[in-house]
Amino acid sequence: MIDQDRLHRLDTMIAEGRIIRNAWSGEDDKGREVACLLVALSPEVGAAEDATACPADVLPEWFARLVPGYDDGVSDKYWPKMVRRFAGLMHRVHVLTDEDWRRLDYRFRAIAVLVCRKHCDKTGGVAADRVLGLLRSASKGERVPTAAWDAARAAARAAAWADTAGTAGTAAGDAAWDAAWAADWDAITACHLDALEQACERREG
Numbered sequence: 012m013i014d015q016d017r018l019h020r021l022d023t024m025i026a027e028g029r030i031i032r033n034a035w036s037g038e039d040d041k042g043r044e045v046a047c048l049l050v051a052l053s054p055e056v057g058a059a060e061d062a063t064a065c066p067a068d069v070l071p072e073w074f075a076r077l078v079p080g081y082d083d084g085v086s087d088k089y090w091p092k093m094v095r096r097f098a099g100l101m102h103r104v105h106v107l108t109d110e111d112w113r114r115l116d117y118r119f120r121a122i123a124v125l126v127c128r129k130h131c132d133k134t135g136g137v138a139a140d141r142v143l144g145l146l147r148s149a150s151k152g153e154r155v156p157t158a159a160w161d162a163a164r165a166a167a168r169a170a171a172w173a174d175t176a177g178t179a180g181t182a183a184g185d186a187a188w189d190a191a192w193a194a195d196w197d198a199i200t201a202c203h204l205d206a207l208e209q210a211c212e213r214r215e216g
Contacts, residue, residue, distance in 0.1 A: 012105045013069050017052055021098050024051040030094055033083050035060045048094060049078040052101060070104075071112050077119070077203070084196030093200055100207050106214035114150050115210055121146035122202045126195055131170070138163070138170035 024030055029045045031037065036046040036057040050057035053065040053075070065075035078097075085093055107115075121143055128139045141163045145155050 013052070013101055017069065018102055020054075021048075021051045021101060025094060025098055030082075032090070047079060048082040048097060049075060071116070073116050074112070074119075080196065081200045081203075084193065085200050086193040086197050089197045089200070093204070096204055100204060100211065103211040103215070104207070106211055108214075110152070111210050111214065114152060115206060117146050117150035118206050119203050121150060122206065123199050126198045126202070135167075135170040138166040142167055 024044075024046060027043070029039065029043060030051055031045045031047055034047065036044065036050050039045050046054075046057055049062060049065065053069050055064045055066060056062055056075070058064070062076045062079055063072055065072070069075075070078075081093060081097065082090075124139055124143050124146065128136060128143075131139050145159055145163055149155050
């Protein structure tokens with residue numbers, strides 16, 4: 012459970028415009044502490060410069076690892092809204108159980124695969140759909156055999172290798188690449204926060 016001191020620190024840093032991107036922490040031109048979204052919630056992360064330093068009673072490690080991606084990856088236009096929404100949800104996640112978080116882990120993975128599937132060729136799309144099926148089952152609490160995960164992982168790796176080999180030397184310009192990257196992060200982050208909010212609403216209701 013996230014304690015009130017951490018939530019107050021996060022809310023204060025947002026209100027005072029002291030959340031930064033693409034760095035763990037630092038000082039602004041007024042000598043005030045500034046920090047990325049995760050460090051504002053967990054100073055331990057800033058000290059270690061490692062998302063895995065976030066205490067388990069604050070956020071699960073897998074989720075803490077995602078937060079810097081949200082912070083640095085989304086578009087400039089979406090970033091302020093994302094920051095506020097993330098902070099609001101941090102006030103609510105105390106209602107979630109370990110099982111809720113476990114299911115969210117798989118649901119979040121499925122969301123990322125689904126958003127990125129459009130970049131796959133035909134072979135990659137088939138592999139992605141196979142992975143999606145397993146992730147959706149796991150997100151519902153169903154048991155997925157280890158052998159099924161292993162087979163899907165091997166197919167996905169083979170597809171990714173074939174796609175990379177087939178497109179070598181044909182990458183678009185830096186501006187187009189950055190725009191596509193941010194658009195994917197916007198979609199993934201928004202859907203992740205939707206899923207987190209829905210999980211909170213189920214427990215609150």
